[in-house]
Amino acid sequence: MTLTLYVDGPRWRAHLASVAAGTPGLVPVVKGNGYGFGRALLAAEAERLDAPALAVGQPDEVADVRPHFRRDVLVMGPHLPGVDATPEPSDDVVRTVATLDGLRALAGHRVVVELTSSMHRFGLATAELDAAVDDLDQVRLEGFALHLPLEPFARGVVDEVSRAVGYLPTARGAAGRRMWVSHLGPGDIDTLRQRHVDVTFRVRVGTRLWLGDPAAAVVRATVLAVHRLRRGERYGYYQRRVSRDGWLVVVSGGTSHGIAMQAPGAAATARQRARSVAEGGLEAIGRALSPYRIGGARRWFAEPPHMQVSMLWLPGVEDPPAVGSELDVDVRATTTTPDRVQVSG
Ligand SMILES: *Cc1c(COP(=O)(O)O)cnc(C)c1O
Numbered sequence: 001m002t003l004t005l006y007v008d009g010p011r012w013r014a015h016l017a018s019v020a021a022g023t024p025g026l027v028p029v030v031k032g033n034g035y036g037f038g039r040a041l042l043a044a045e046a047e048r049l050d051a052p053a054l055a056v057g058q059p060d061e062v063a064d065v066r067p068h069f070r071r072d073v074l075v076m077g078p079h080l081p082g083v084d085a086t087p088e089p090s091d092d093v094v095r096t097v098a099t100l101d102g103l104r105a106l107a108g109h110r111v112v113v114e115l116t117s118s119m120h121r122f123g124l125a126t127a128e129l130d131a132a133v134d135d136l137d138q139v140r141l142e143g144f145a146l147h148l149p150l151e152p153f154a155r156g157v158v159d160e161v162s163r164a165v166g167y168l169p170t171a172r173g174a175a176g177r178r179m180w181v182s183h184l185g186p187g188d189i190d191t192l193r194q195r196h197v198d199v200t201f202r203v204r205v206g207t208r209l210w211l212g213d214p215a216a217a218v219v220r221a222t223v224l225a226v227h228r229l230r231r232g233e234r235y236g237y238y239q240r241r242v243s244r245d246g247w248l249v250v251v252s253g254g255t256s257h258g259i260a261m262q263a264p265g266a267a268a269t270a271r272q273r274a275r276s277v278a279e280g281g282l283e284a285i286g287r288a289l290s291p292y293r294i295g296g297a298r299r300w301f302a303e304p305p306h307m308q309v310s311m312l313w314l315p316g317v318e319d320p321p322a323v324g325s326e327l328d329v330d331v332r333a334t335t336t337t338p339d340r341v342q343v344s345g
Contacts, residue, residue: 001222001224001252001308001309002222002252002338002339002340003219003220003221003222003252003253003257003259003329003336003338003339003340004219004220004221004222004326004338004339004340004341004342005036005037005217005218005219005333005336005338005340005341005342006217006218006219006220006342006344007037007216007217007341007342007343007344008215008216008217008344008345009343009344009345010344010345011213011215011216012213012216012217012343013045013048013345015212015213015216016045016049016209016210017049019205019208019209019212020049020051020209022186023186023189023203023205024201024203025052025200025201025202025203026049026051026203026205026209027051027052027053027054027055027074027180027202027203027204027205028042028045028046028049028051028054028055028205028206028209028210029054029055029056029057029076029182029204029205029206029209030042030043030046030054030055030056030061030065030206031055031056031057031058031061031076031206032057032334033258033333033334033335033336033337035206035207035210035211035333035334036211036217036219036333036334036336036337036338036341037210037217037333037341038341039056039061039064039065040064040065040067040068041341041343042065042210043064043065043066043067043068043069044068044069046065046068046069047068047069047070051069051071052071052072052202053071053072053073053074053094053202054069054071054072054073054074055073055074055075055076055204056073056074056075056076057075057076057077058075058077059075059077059084059087061075062075062093071092072092072093072094072110072142073092073093073094074093074094074096074112074142074180074204075093075094075095075096076096076145076147076182076204077096078096078097078098078099078102078114078122079095079096079097079102079105079106080098080099080102081099081101081102081104081105082101086105086106087106087109089106089108089109089110090109090110091110093110094110094111094112094142095109095110095111095112096111096112096113096114096122096145097111097112097113097114097124097139098113098114098122098123098124099124100124100128100131100132100135103124103132103135103136103139104135104138106139107135107138107139108138108139108140109139109140110139110140110142111139111140111141111142112142112143112144112145112180113129113132113136113141113143113144113145114144114145114146114147115129115144115145115146115164115167117146117147117148117149117160117164118148118149118154118155118157118160119147119148119149121147122147123146123147126164126167129167129169132169133169136169136172141172141175141176142175142178143175143176143178143179143180143200143202144164144168144176144178144179144180145179145180145181145182146160146161146164146179146180146181146182147182147183148160148161148181148182148183148184149183150183151183151185154183157183157184157188158184158188158191158192158195161179161181161184161188161192162192162195162196164179165179165196165199174200177198177199177200178199178200178201178202179199179200179201179202180201180202180204181201181202181203181204182204182205184203189201189203207334210333211333211334217333218328219328219329219331219333219336219338220326220327220328220329221251221252221253221292221310221326221327221329222251222252222324222325222326222327223249223250223251223321223322223323223324223325223326223327224250224251224252224309224323225249225250225323226247226248226249226250226320226321226322226323227247227248227250228245228246228247229242229245229246229247229248230242230245231243231244231245235248235302235303235311236302236303236311237303237306238303240302240303242313242315244315244316245315245316245317246313246314246315246316247313247314247315247318247320248302248311248312248313248314249294249299249311249312249313249314249320249321250309250310250311250312251292251309251310251311251312251327252308252309252339253292253305253308253309253310253329254305254306254307254308254309254310255305255306255307256307256308256337257308257336257337257338257339258331258335258336258337259290259291259305259310259329259331259336260305260335261288261301261304261305287300287301287302287313288300288301288304289301290305290310290312291329291330291331292310292312292327292328292329293327293328293329293330294312294314294320294321294327295318298330299312299313299314300312300313301313
């Protein structure tokens with residue numbers, strides 16, 4: 001009764017290797033739900049890629065990756081005094097600071113200083129950098145960081161990085177010329193490397209690395225039960241009635257896995273909706289499209305997903321899927337927590 005992420009190991013690893021080869025200074029990002037794969041598994045892959053460092057989102061994620069990755073772990077979430085407890089300094093964990101008081105609180109630590117960017121999430125203003133010269137002497141500086149908006153929304157990010165490079169304090173050795181960047185494409189990085197030959201770029205990549213080849217990892221659910229319902233029969237928590245005969249298909253995967261109701265919005269979805277209305281009658285109105293595919297098409301939830309299972313509605317006489325068979329599920333891996341990850345090869 002599980003939701004499974006099936007990974008085509010050889011194909012996935014070939015993709016990871018090609019991203020690594022095209023991205024010198026790659027720092028794999030392993031955070032949150034581990035992009036659906038789990039943090040431990042990704043940390044082991046980062047080790048195989050010989051990455052110089054691995055980046056996690058927050059301090060409590062270090063423990064999961066540490067047994068699998070030998071080199072430096074960067075915590076990207078900035079240390080915020082007054083919000084976070086002050087950590088112990090560590091020789092193999094690099095912290096991020098994004099405020100002057102954060103920088104002061106981490107005297108003696110290995111530290112990356114995040115600079116403000118067009119993201120406006122976290123970051124020290126360049127003016128504050130001038131005021132931070134003495135405080136920079138108190139930390140083991142590992143470089144500066146810029147977190148940039150996503151392609152294709154980013155505008156002029158290459159020049160934005162160049163401006164930040166222009167503000168870097170001088171005479172700080174190699175670490176003072178090291179920039180940790182997020183969300184720059186390979187072309188932009190090449191341009192920057194040519195422009196700033198004395199700067200070492202560390203490129204933090206998550207989604208493009210782990211999920212860049214969608215066919216390499218697919219989520220599948222199991223059909224757990226199939227019930228024939230006659231027009232007018234009631235079903236489910238909400239005891240709704242079906243307006244025609246059809247199949248109620250109970251499948252694995254629910255809210256605890258991140259299976260959610262999705263508003264039908266895209267054009268393809270509108271077409272599906274129209275088709276479903278045509279096939280299922282007006283009952284399709286008011287239902288939500290599910291991410292589960294039967295016979296190639298996404299199907300309607302019979303009612304909102306339950307905690308570990310979901311109920312789909314298959315109107316008409318179409319053959320239902322067999323109990324025990326598996327269905328493809330179109331879910332965003334970053335919001336899905338499968339029960340099981342199976343890597344082939
Ligand atoms: C999450 C995160 C990344 C990685 O983002 P992807 O879109 O998954 O590549 C990079 N940098 C920072 C600061 C992040 O928080």
